[in-house]
Amino acid sequence: MPHPPLGLFQGYGVELEYMIVDSTTQAVRPIADQLLKVDGTYETEVEHGPLAWSNELVLHVIELKTNGPAQRLSGLASVFQEHVREVGRTLAPLGARLMPTAMHPTMDPYKETVLWPHGFNDVYAGFNRIFDCSGHGWANLQSAHLNLPFTDDEEFARLHSAIRLVLPLVPALAASSPLADGQVKSWLDTRMETYRLNAVRIPSVTGLVVPEPVTSQTAYQTRILDPIYADLAPFDPGGVLRFEWANARGAIARFDRNTIEIRVIDAQECPLADLAVTAAIVAVVKQLTLSETPSLAAQLQLGTEALAAVLLETIRHADQAVIEDRDYLAVLGVDTGEPRRAADVWRDLIERHGSGPDDLSEWTSALETILNEGCLARRILRRLGDDTSTDHIQTVYAELCDCLAQGEMFHAGA
Numbered sequence: 001m002p003h004p005p006l007g008l009f010q011g012y013g014v015e016l017e018y019m020i021v022d023s024t025t026q027a028v029r030p031i032a033d034q035l036l037k038v039d040g041t042y043e044t045e046v047e048h049g050p051l052a053w054s055n056e057l058v059l060h061v062i063e064l065k066t067n068g069p070a071q072r073l074s075g076l077a078s079v080f081q082e083h084v085r086e087v088g089r090t091l092a093p094l095g096a097r098l099m100p101t102a103m104h105p106t107m108d109p110y111k112e113t114v115l116w117p118h119g120f121n122d123v124y125a126g127f128n129r130i131f132d133c134s135g136h137g138w139a140n141l142q143s144a145h146l147n148l149p150f151t152d153d154e155e156f157a158r159l160h161s162a163i164r165l166v167l168p169l170v171p172a173l174a175a176s177s178p179l180a181d182g183q184v185k186s187w188l189d190t191r192m193e194t195y196r197l198n199a200v201r202i203p204s205v206t207g208l209v210v211p212e213p214v215t216s217q218t219a220y221q222t223r224i225l226d227p228i229y230a231d232l233a234p235f236d237p238g239g240v241l242r243f244e245w246a247n248a249r250g251a252i253a254r255f256d257r258n259t260i261e262i263r264v265i266d267a268q269e270c271p272l273a274d275l276a277v278t279a280a281i282v283a284v285v286k287q288l289t290l291s292e293t294p295s296l297a298a299q300l301q302l303g304t305e306a307l308a309a310v311l312l313e314t315i316r317h318a319d320q321a322v323i324e325d326r327d328y329l330a331v332l333g334v335d336t337g338e339p340r341r342a343a344d345v346w347r348d349l350i351e352r353h354g355s356g357p358d359d360l361s362e363w364t365s366a367l368e369t370i371l372n373e374g375c376l377a378r379r380i381l382r383r384l385g386d387d388t389s390t391d392h393i394q395t396v397y398a399e400l401c402d403c404l405a406q407g408e409m410f411h412a413g414a
Contacts, residue, residue: 005149005150005257007149007150007151007155008148008158008159008289008290010149012066012071012148013066013068013069013146014070014274015145016063017056017062018064018087018099018267019098019104020096021099021401023095023097026394027107028060030059030114033055033116034090035087036054036055042118044118047067048086050079051066051067051079051080052066053083057133059117062087064087073275073278077274077407078271080274080275081271084271098401100142100267100270101268102142102143102175102177102190102266103136103180105182105393106179106394107140108181109134110134115128122240123240126236126240126241130236137194137197141195142191142267143264143266144265144267144278146261146262146265146278147257147260148163148262149259150259150260156215156216156217156260157214157215158290158296159260160211160214160251160253160260161289161300162285162288163285164304166285166288167264168310168313169310171188171266171318171321171375172342172345173280173346174189175375175377175378176269176375176380177189177191178377182390186316188315188317188377188378188381189316189377193315196209196315198248202228202232205232207249209249209311210249210250210304211251211304213300220255244256251263251264265277265278265281268376269376269400269404269410272407272408276367280349280367284349286353294330294333302331306325310328318375318377319341319342319374319378320343320374321341321342323340323341324339333349334348343371346371347371350371369409369411378412384396
C-alpha cells in the first residue's frame with residue numbers, strides 16, 4: 001500500500017549530479033551506463049542501500065540520490081561521500097573519475113554529447129527533437145535537487161510561496177560555473193544562464209524560472225502545466241512529454257509524489273558543500289513557510305517579474321549581487337535602509353534562522369568558507385587569476401576533482 005504523503009519538513013529528497021571525466025585528459029567520458037549495469041542489463045536506477053544511483057539526459061553524468069525521503073539532512077553528507085568514493089573505485093579501472101561543479105569548463109557539447117541510449121530514451125529523444133539537447137543548457141550542466149514534501153493545498157501554498165522567495169538568492173550561495181568553452185564567462189552561474197534559455201523555443205516550459213504565485217493544485221494545473229502541455233502538443237503528438245517534469249521552472253510541483261523540487265542549486269565541490277547549501281536553503285524556506293510573519297498574502301504580493309530580476313542579478317554576480325528591491329528585502333525580514341549584497345543577506349538569514357530546531361552547526365565551517373571566501377565560482381576565478389590557459393584550468397579542476405574524492409572544501413588560496 002502507498003504511504004500517505006509526508007507533511008511539511010518531515011522528509012528530504014536530495015539529488016547530486018556529477019560528471020564522469022577521463023582521469024588524465026579530463027575529457028567527458030560517456031560511460032555512466034557502466035555504473036548502472038545489472039546482470040547484463042542497463043538500468044535507469046540502481047538501489048544501493050540509503051542511496052540510489054541513476055542516469056541523466058547525457059551519458060557522462062551520474063546522479064546519486066536519497067533512496068526515498070530522508071528523515072533529516074544531518075549525516076547525509078557522509079553518506080553521499082561514501083558513495084562518491086564507491087563510484088570512484090568503480091571508475092578507476094576504466095581510467096575515469098568524477099568531476100564536481102555545475103559545468104565542465106572546456107567541454108564542446110556539440111561534439112562530445114552522447115544522450116542516454118537505454119530505457120526512457122524516448123523522452124530524451126523527444127526533448128532532443130524539439131530543443132536540440134547538444135548545447136550547454138542541456139548537455140553540460142550538473143545540479144543538486146532538493147525535494148520538500150506537502151500533504152494538501154494549504155501546505156502546498158505555504159511551501160510554494162516560500163520557495164519562490166528564496167529561489168532568487170540561491171545562486172549567491174551556490175554559483176559554481178564561471179567557465180564554459182574554456183573561457184571565463186560574464187555570469188558566475190553560467191549553468192543557470194544557459195538553463196533559463198535552453199527551452200526558449202517554447203517559452204512556457206521555463207517561464208521566468210521563478211514560478212508564478214499559485215496556491216492550489218488546480219490553479220497550478222491551469223496556470224502552469226496546461227499551457228506547457230498545449231504548447232508542446234504540436235511537437236509531441238504522442239504525449240511523451242506530457243508530464244509534470246516537462247515543467248522546467250527553477251522549482252516545480254511534483255503532485256505525483258506530493259513534493260516541490262528545487263532545481264536552481266549548482267553542484268558544489270563535495271557533498272559537504274552541497275548539503276551545507278541545501279541546509280541553509282531549508283532553514284530559510286522553513287521559517288518563511290511556518291512563521292506567521294510575513295503572512296502568506298504578503299509573500300504572494302511579490303510579482304514574478306520582480307523576483308526574476310533579482311535572480312538575474314545573482315546569476316550574473318552571485319554573492320556580490322546588489323539587491324535593491326526593498327519590498328523583497330522587507331518580506332525576507334532584512335533591513336531595508338539601503339541596498340544589500342546578496343552574501344550579506346544570506347549571512348543575516350543564516351544567523352537568524354540557523355539555530356534551534358534548524359541548527360546549522362554541522363555545516364558551519366562549510367558555510368563560513370562560502371560566505372567569507374565567496375561562492376565556489378568566485379573561488380575558482382580567484383585561483384585561476386590571470387592565467388586562464390587550458391593547462392591551468394585543468395590544474396584547478398584536477399584539484400576540484402580531488403576535493404570531491406576526499407570530501408574537502410575548495411579554498412581559493414590553497
